[in-house]
Structure formats: C-alpha cells, structure tokens
Amino acid sequence: MDYFTYQNGTMYCEDTSLEQIASEIGTPFYVYSAKSFTDSFNTFSNAFEGRERIICFAVKSCPNIGILSLLASLGAGADIVSGGELDRALKAGINPQKIVFAGVGKTRQEIHEALEAGILMFNAESEQELDVLNDEARKLGKRAKIAIRVNPNVDPKTHPYISTGLKKNKFGISVETVREQFRYAAGLDSLDVEGVHCHIGSQLTDVSPFADAAKIMVSLIKDLRADGINIKYLDMGGGLGITYKDETVPKHEDYAKAILDAVGDLDITLIFEPGRNLSGNAGVLVTRVLYTKDSGTKHFKVVDAAMNDLARPSLYDAYHGIKPVYETENRITCDVVGPICETGDFLARDRDIADVPVDGLYAVLSAGAYGMSMASNYNSRPRAAEVLVSGGKYYIIRRRETYADLTGPESVPAFLRNR
Template sequence: MTSVAVPTPVGAPFFAYRDGVLHVEDVALPELAARHGSPLYVYSRAALRAAWQRYAEAIEGRDLLVCYGMKANSNLAILREFARLGAGFDIVSGGELARVIAAGGESGKVVFSGVGKQAWEMRAALAAGVLCFNVESQAELRRLSDVATAEGRVAPVSLRVNPDVDPKTHPYISTGLKENKFGIAIADAPEAYRLARDLPGLRIVGVDCHIGSQITEMSPYLDALDKLIGLLDTLRADGIRIHHLDIGGGLGIRYQDETPLAPKALVDAVAARLQARGYADIGLVMEPGRSLVGNAGLLLTQVEYLKPSDAKHFAIVDAAMNDLLRPTLYDAYHGVLPVVPRAGQTHLYDVVGPVCESGDWLAKDRELTLAQGDLLAIESAGAYGMVMASQYNTRARAAEVLVDGHHVHVVRERETVAALFAGEAMLPD
C-alpha cells in the first residue's frame, strides 16, 4: 500500500492527523461536516486556553491587564471563555460592548477604542462603567466631555498616540504611521492632554498606542515605547499623572513560516525599559486579538468541482470570499490541508469559491491531490474570519462550532436563506 504523507497543521497539537484523518482535539472533521454541513468554522477550546496561558505568564507578578481585542472574533462563547480566564476586552463599537455584557464580561475591564465613537455609544459605555475611553482626536475629546457632562458622569480617558513607527506589516493593518487615520500625532499629544485636563467631565488615566497587527518583531514596539516615554516625561512636567500605559496588541501568529513573538518576552522588555526611565510603578494594558484566536480555528469546506484548464487548475469549494475575506482583502496566506490526504497525482490548484467575483479565492498555487467531494481545512481562520463574513450573493453565513475534547458545541447556528431578507419589505403594488 502506498503511504500518504500528512502535513503538520500550524495549530498542532490541537489540530492533528490521526489514522490519516484530520481531527480537532478528539473530533474528526468528517464527522463535523456530516453533522453540521459546510462551510463550517471550527474552534478548539484547548487552543484558546493555551493561547491565553502565554499571556497569563506575562501577567504573573505584574500590574498588567490583558484586554482581548474582540474585533478578531466576537462569538459569545469565545468572549465568555476569555472572561472566565480573567481577560478584559478592547472594544471598538457599542455593539461590541453589548456583546461583552451579554457574555458576562466585566465592564470595568473594558477599554473603548475606535476613531468614530457616536454619542449613543459614549452614553452606553459611561453607563456600563468602562475602564477608559481610548480617545483618538481633540474633536472626540470635546464630544465626550459634552456627553459625560450631560449625563452627570466623569469619563476616564486615555489618548491614543500615533508615534509614526513602521510596524513592518501589511499596510492595511498598519495603524501607527502618520498617514494612518488612527490616533493623535505624538507631537500634538501634549496639547491634547492639556485640553483633556481642562475640559469638564473628563479624567485622564492613561496613554494608549497601537501600531498595527501581525507584528513578529520586537523592535517596532520598543521604537514606539521610546517615543511614548518621551511623552510621559512631558506630561509629568505638566503635572499630568498617568496611571497606565496601553501598549496595544498586534502580536502575530504563524500562517506559514513566521516566528511569533512571545508575549512575556515583549512585556519583560517593555517593563525593563520603563523601570530604567523611572516608570516602574505605571500599570500596563495590552490589547491582543489575533494571537489569542487566530490559530485556534479553521474553516472547513468541501470541494464542489475540479476545473482544469491550460492556465490553471481550480478547486471550486463551497466556502467563498464572503466566508473568509482576508485572502481577497489583504492577499493573505492561509494554509490549506486535505482533511483526508489521498495518494495520486498532485497539481497546483487555486482554491476558489462560487461568488461571482474574480477576487473570490481562498488560496493560490497550492500543491494538492484532490477529488470532487474532498474536504479541505483552511488554517488560521480563528481571527478575522467569521467577524468579516458577509451575505454577498445572498449566501447564508456559516455555522460555528467549538470543540472541547470529544464534545462539540454549536456556538452559532447556520444562517438560513429566509433570514437574509426577513427584515426587508417590498413596495405596495
């Protein structure tokens, strides 16, 4: 019998081949496809906990709050899991705040980021008692002051500072350069802090900085930190006390051959530099998202057709850009694994979906041995997968399941076609 080579999943050991079949923890993926259909998002609870443990090691013995950047994956079951483990939450909308509350998260461990906060969102966050607002402009400071004063409350604020540091990542997920829309230019930050000090209804609590996502090197963080320490010196001279420094998130994961940065290594380096500059007593906040969930999930999809041509071999699958947008949006790489590897001739395939767009692809030029009906696992889909899914082409969104050992929990039911237009209305005849 010809032996079939099996690859090592990036999510190992929580995603692994057993007897030639890809499993998530103790559950075989073909069983999930048979019971729940495809496309299907599949998460590992053990992988989520292991990712959190890497941050728990950084927290130990320090005044450090880890706020999960929930825009990466906002499923209530995942939020609840991180809340149980002690996480705070980094939110960017009133809707995300509602999700945190619904999942049982602590509002007092929430930081509210985002460049375009509306008045109703500010009121909701004030009523909930969030830890702080990460304010991104002087105009936002004035609006927040007005809202807080009208509500008879005091809003804790941390100004998001843009240090003009290159995070060495994809330009769409770079947020710390001066041409990005995020934050207040570091040269303008002292003036903004003085405004915050003088406006009614505001209380300064921190400094915030988030330079980007999928960062795999230490140097961008430390370059930004040096600039932030200079700002802390200026604020101290102005008599403005800062209780915490939020160094953001953005730690990368392995999609292909990256070497991710360990949270503890980063925090150790940051703490050492702060101590050397006289800020040993300042609290730290982090906002990781992708690094907590990215490699804890995959997208399961079935090959509908194989379409060879002179120019390309296409594997047309039932998942599409509306299910996983990252390849189309960022030209992002996701590993593709055969759920049951087979022997035979390999071809270079583009794995594409049925959406009516040339940009509808999940992977390009992958060496695979395939037959119609095969199942494929799109790796590293736990972050920015389901949260970015749409209903384009009137396609119902996928279900989500969370595997815990040999138990399978449906944490989002598959959307029905009828639900897609249930809220619409036709004009009268």
C-alpha cells in the first residue's frame, strides 16, 4: 500500500499535505508515515502466527526515538549494534528482554551497559569477544546470554557492500568451525549459550538464500543440542528488501513460508531483525529546488538536500525515485544535485523526472531506511528535520539542527584565547 499519494494534484503523507509541512518548517526534511510502520510491522509479525517469535527492529535503519517508540507500542524489540542504539531503544520504551546486541566490535563499556540493562542476548562474533563477554559478566556478578553469529557462506545476491554471509565478509564465524566455538562458550563460567544467529545481507529480493541459511542453522542447532547445548533461539537476522524502482520483493507470507518450511517442527523461538523492510518505504525526503543550470550538455536541478542528508546515491549509486510534490506533466532529463562541493553530491543522474521550477518541491522516495541514520554535517550543514505523520496531523520528532548545534561540542584551546 502506498502511503504517499496525490490528492488534488498535491502529494500527501496519509492525510497531511507535504506542501503544508514544507511551508511551516522549511526544507529539507524527512517525513514518515506512522500507518506504514504499523501495517508493515503487523503484517511481518502475523506472517509467523502460531510460532514463538520476537521481531527486533534494526535500529540502524531508522533510529529516531519517535519511530522506536511507535514500534515499541506495537510490541517490537530492537536489534542494536552500539551503546548509543541501546540508549535510544531504552529511552523509546523497548523492553530490554526484546533487545539483541550484534556487531563485530562491541567495547567493554557497551557490553557493561547492556548487561546492566538486562538485554535478552548478545550475538557474539569471535572467540575473543566470548572471553570479554564472560569477563564483564563475571565482574558484574551476572550471566550473559549469548548467541554466536554463524557465517553460513550463503550468497545473498545483493550489493557487495551489504552482503554479510559469505566467507570473505567480516561477520560471524565459519559454519565449518563454529561448533567448536559453541563448545568453548558453553565451558565459560558466566555465559549462557542460548542461541544461534545469522544475517546474510540486506536488500534481498529472493527468499531462497534465507531458506538455504535456515536449513544450515537448523542442522547446526540439532548438532548443538546433541552436544548438550540447549539452544532456545534461532535469530535469522533481517535483510528482506523493498521496492526502490522495479524490484519484485517477496511478500511477508512468502518469506515466512520459506523460513518455516526450513525450520519444520523444531521447538525454537524465532528472532527476526527487519529494518529497511519496515522503514524504507515509510519515509521520503522533501527538498526544494534552489537553482536550475544548463551546461550545454547537461541539465541540473540544484536542490537544498545533499549527500550529507541522503548518502545512499553517492555511496552505493543507489536509486531513489523522485516525484514532484505538485503534479506536472512537464518532463526533463537532468541531474538532481545538492550544494556540497563534491562531484559525488547527487541524488539522481541523467534521470527523466518531472520538471519542477525554482522554489518547487521534490519528494525523494524510499528514504526511510539509511537516510537520516547515515546523515552527516559535512560542509558544516545542519542535519534535516524529521517529521512523523499520523492521519491528518504531523509531529516534529527531530528539530532541524542549528549552527550552535554544530559547534556546541567544540572549544577553542586556552592558548588561542584572548589573542
């Protein structure tokens, strides 16, 4: 279902005009549909009806605490990869017993904080990490529940930068050697080995790699139980994609069937970590045209959003649809570029799009995942505002940054003062 539609020639998010928001808070801004998040989460979870499951939203995809609070109200947990994401999840009201902590480089401080918070489980990625987890748990007089992340060497058939389940990737422990690591972890005095974890990549548009990985995990769980290690959780990670352009993405029901067919009647609690699949098409980036240029060989639309606001086109050469906020039949082939002093600062290149005039508005689609979360202050640009729409009302869930925000953490050293 499309939550960004035209009403009388103007684009709306649910029942709220994007032009109205732009006129009241300025541009650029991210705007998210609460109904999109709600419907996507419920559809995902309901696809596994009848099975014990925990749906842990991948915080890295869209970390605003307003969004996380909405998901918490729906019963979501959180997949985190840093202490900062833990703090966000807790502030948003997510139950610590629905939080899983992944990532190859957890610090002792982050582990300490997560143990104190009482999270469900750490997804460990190396033998050295197992030792640190055990040491920190012992110091606190606690037990750390862990899963070990398995690298199943399954090709996710996605962009190489977001492929994580092949031997050449940095994530997890090889499926050929991981059983030994499980035995090692089970012998440590302050760890409870309760899960297996895998995550093979992002933006997958085929369920077969998920099914292949699930079969490998099920076989491993049976072997581990035979070793006397009582595995309670199978964490299949995330990775199910969205439609950016013309991709055909499996329905949640098809994804669930592929996983459940592989799991069979295994007595296990399933954990999933969807991020982009819930957030990607729930948000757009609204930007205003500042100038138009014609170089003789190229046309350019210079807009007030840039690569610091949405990095994916520059970073991955990723496609994001671009539509006018006001419908028009006029078309142009052009580059949509931002104000940053980099040739790589573009939102689209050689794109046939609506010909929006100066001061007109574009909506950059499918920007809810890895948009604001990857934004920076490059060129000392304040980051955009974020807005959550529910029906006919909108709520500012992150104000636009000011210049004072940019320099607030900085200081001039004493020897340079009063010169």
